[in-house]
Amino acid sequence: MSTTSIPAPRTGYSRHKSTRSKFEMFAWLFMRISGVVLVILIFGHLFVNLWVGDGVQAIDFGFVAGKWANPFWQIWDLLMLWLAMLHGTNGLRTIIMDYSEKPGTRMSLQVILYIASVIVIVLGTLVIFTFDPCPAGADPSVLAEFCKA
Amino acid sequence: MAKASTGTLYRGNEGMWSWVAHRVTGVGIFFFLLVHVLDTALVRVSPEAYNAVIGTYKTPVMAFGEIALVAAIAFHAFNGLRVILVDFSKSGPKNQKKLFWGVMVVWLIIMIAFIPRQLMHTFGG
Structure with a gap:
């Protein structure tokens, strides 16, 4: 029996x-990856700024200065x-693409x-x-405690 | 075969309404974010300017605004995780309705925890 040989294709x-x-595709993937990271970042942000201590009542210039010193x-x-x-921005871009019909x-x-x-x-x-947590010339009563040192 | 009379996978059901709510909360959060970056930017103007504007966030009316904001963010966050599960998990599409009700339960727990806390901060106690 002779074997039939099939020639390799030229390409x-x-x-x-x-x-x-x-x-x-990257935009779609970015929404999912950034979404997961944002769940952690934003819940952490809300917990520290709205839940802990006096919540929103405690937020003032000194509070921001204390956070951004770190x-x-x-x-x-x-x-x-x-x-x-x-x-x-990508979410709004999607919505604009969905609902606006005229190219203009x-x-x-x-x-x-x-x-x-x-x-x-x-x-x-x-x-x-x-950001400068202790701006020169500002009323000391509105600044964070560590500015007085 | 899906017909209008019997409904489709999404139309009129959990799938459609979670999609609508995801868009509405997304747009709302985006516009809040624009305002929020601008109000925080006032720390570069002066401590007094920042304190004056942030003071408006501490009023009883805005306390309810913050409850609405947290409600929108919590829904968008958990429904977003549901969308990811539907996209990437093998059994995700089959369980999308159950996942939606899971989102609602977690959302409710967050709100039951946050609302009294927020009212306590605003009205004392």
């Missing part, structure tokens, strides 16, 4: 590669700011959304890193 089989961008809370708030803003409406709503998001992210980041 390997390759599934047609999608030329579409993977942006939407790099732990600076990083916590920075992560929360960036993840929440990107998560929320779609475009202008998105432009407004992205401008607002960039302003809030940049402003928030600058505030966290340029």
Whole structure:
């Protein structure tokens, strides 16, 4: 019996590669990953600011100064700011895509959304890193205890 | 075969309403977030400016606003975890209705714990 030999194909089989961008897949994945992280970050934030001690009644300039004197809370708030803003911006982008029909409406709503998001992210980041817990010349009665030392 | 008269997997049921509530709470939280970053940014203006604005968060009316905010965040958080389970867990889609009621139970527990605490902070006691 002679064996039949099948010649190897000249080119390997390759599934047609999608030329579409993977942006939407990454956006979908980002919503899930950032969502899980935000559950931890935001419940932690709510617990410390609304539950512990006197809750919202205790929040004032000195309270913020006390928190941001610690790099732990600076990083916590920075992560929360960036993840929440990107998560929320992408969520609103999805909603704009779903409900706006005219290309002009779609475009202008998105432009407004992205401008607002960039302003809030940049402003928030600058505030966290340029914050002075004991500003010179401020009334000492509104500052945190550690400013008096 | 799904027909309008018998309903579909989502229409009119837990699947649809959790989706609607997820959108509504998401949009609400996003707009609060914009305001919240701006009010916190006042710490760079002056301690007095920040204290004046944050003082408005301590009024009885805003105390109920904070309850609504926590309610929206808790729902969005737990329903979001449900969405992740539906997407990534093998038995997730089959159990999406049970998961929705699980979300409601956890949400209720959070609210039963938070509401008295918040009222205590606001009205003393």
